[in-house]
Amino acid sequence: MARRTKRIRVTVNGERYEKEVSPSKSLLDFLRMDLNLTGTKEGCGEGECGACSIIMNGKLVDSCLILTVEADGQKIQTIEGISRHDRLHPLQKAFAEKGAAQCGYCTPGMIMAAKYLLDHNPSPTAEQVLKAIAGNLCRCTGYGSIVDAVLSAAKER
Amino acid sequence: MKGIDYFAPPRLEEAVSLLRRYGKKAALMAGGTDFLLRLERGLVQPGVIVDLKKIRDLRGINSNRAGLKIGAATLMDEIASSHLIQTRYGILAKGAAAVGSIQTRNRATLGGNLCNASPAADTASPLIALGGRARIAGAKRVREVPLEEFFLGPGKSCLQPNEILKEIFIPSPVQRSAGSFQRCTRTAMDIALVNCAVFLSLASKGGVVQDIRIVLGAVAPTPVRVQAAEDVLRGKNPDEKTIEEAADCAAAGVRPIDDVRSSASYRRAMVRVLTKRAIEEALREAGGEA
Numbered sequence: 006m007a008r009r010t011k012r013i014r015v016t017v018n019g020e021r022y023e024k025e026v027s028p029s030k031s032l033l034d035f036l037r038m039d040l041n042l043t044g045t046k047e048g049c050g051e052g053e054c055g056a057c058s059i060i061m062n063g064k065l066v067d068s069c070l071i072l073t074v075e076a077d078g079q080k081i082q083t084i085e086g087i088s089r090h091d092r093l094h095p096l097q098k099a100f101a102e103k104g105a106a107q108c109g110y111c112t113p114g115m116i117m118a119a120k121y122l123l124d125h126n127p128s129p130t131a132e133q134v135l136k137a138i139a140g141n142l143c144r145c146t147g148y149g150s151i152v153d154a155v156l157s158a159a160k161e162r
Numbered sequence: 163m164k165g166i167d168y169f170a171p172p173r174l175e176e177a178v179s180l181l182r183r184y185g186k187k188a189a190l191m192a193g194g195t196d197f198l199l200r201l202e203r204g205l206v207q208p209g210v211i212v213d214l215k216k217i218r219d220l221r222g223i224n225s226n227r228a229g230l231k232i233g234a235a236t237l238m239d240e241i242a243s244s245h246l247i248q249t250r251y252g253i254l255a256k257g258a259a260a261v262g263s264i265q266t267r268n269r270a271t272l273g274g275n276l277c278n279a280s281p282a283a284d285t286a287s288p289l290i291a292l293g294g295r296a297r298i299a300g301a302k303r304v305r306e307v308p309l310e311e312f313f314l315g316p317g318k319s320c321l322q323p324n325e326i327l328k329e330i331f332i333p334s335p336v337q338r339s340a341g342s343f344q345r346c347t348r349t350a351m352d353i354a355l356v357n358c359a360v361f362l363s364l365a366s367k368g369g370v371v372q373d374i375r376i377v378l379g380a381v382a383p384t385p386v387r388v389q390a391a392e393d394v395l396r397g398k399n400p401d402e403k404t405i406e407e408a409a410d411c412a413a414a415g416v417r418p419i420d421d422v423r424s425s426a427s428y429r430r431a432m433v434r435v436l437t438k439r440a441i442e443e444a445l446r447e448a449g450g451e452a
Contacts, residue, residue, distance in 0.1 A: 009167050011168060029201070051199055051202075052195055052199070052262070053351065055263065058265055064239075065264055065268055066265050066268050066269050067195075067265040070194055070198050070269065071194065071269070072194065072198065072211075074170075074213075075170075075213060075215070118265075121264070137264065139264070139351060140262070140265045140266065
């Protein structure tokens, strides 16, 4: 069978793209390979670790478990799209200040999950933060400093 | 994975006719959280993917006097956070909230959870306990099947090759009824070792159980009703001893397996514990409304 491609239109971090993609390509690979937005990471590739978390049409999702063709017509925000010009997002600042990143691999996904939480619940409890990041694995920090950073960013906002 | 074609039809009839046109080569996808894993691992090798998410008839939560209709492609998070479902059909909201992470619940659909026919599906037990019915669209008509007859085995449902699960219907709960959903698991993200959903109604006065359904997940090839345990309670005003008898009966009536998550004997022990807890909680809630 011949290889088929599909034309999609997608808005990523406010920029519009129109591309030909293979129907089997994951949205994660599209963001990283086709758009060079390598802030979004691949951890497990199975929807367990959350390193590939992005916000699509206002919903936090794992981009490894989405086909690029499914994103046709959608609005996407990645870690690259949350700072304004040179000003870091309050969550990015708080993660840096609280030492909430060690190896840093989970950090982009963790920040997107935290942003999704604060967008819906501007002043969460520590327990609500833990619940909101249940789909994001960190193998370094033990989560304490991450929860601190999210709570402190919530106060800043 | 080479040469896959992808369709996202806006209407249910088009999806059904794509299934007829492509036959075994076509695979249905809704949220994709299970399907794309199987695609990645080569467990399914479809020539054509039919994405159901654009079909409006498959989305949404609607209620009338008879009951509640939930479109098969409704998101897990929409079900978990629906005020209507939380207040009137609470055990379903709890089951949906137990599925995966928020990332998963923002993609995964009710119909997907049911059609994958995992014995551990956390929405299946509550829906069976609530007397839910599956409405299935075929080429010519829509047929209705009680959800307890929907599951045939691990990964197997009663869907025929040209059929698509359209919606779930749940009848309105009767007076003085309540339920409980219990679950045990290793971690926040893991699938259930055992889940248990109970839904019962009391006679118009007092504590006599008029009707009850006890459903268990992850302890047999499909979610199962344990009717012998239900019979212990039906028509009785249960004391602790009767509840324990019903819980023992439930534990005796399941066929759990040993696997990487748990031994069969641990699962059986947890069936007893969760069933007892669920009956107690449902009795408290139903009585409290009097």
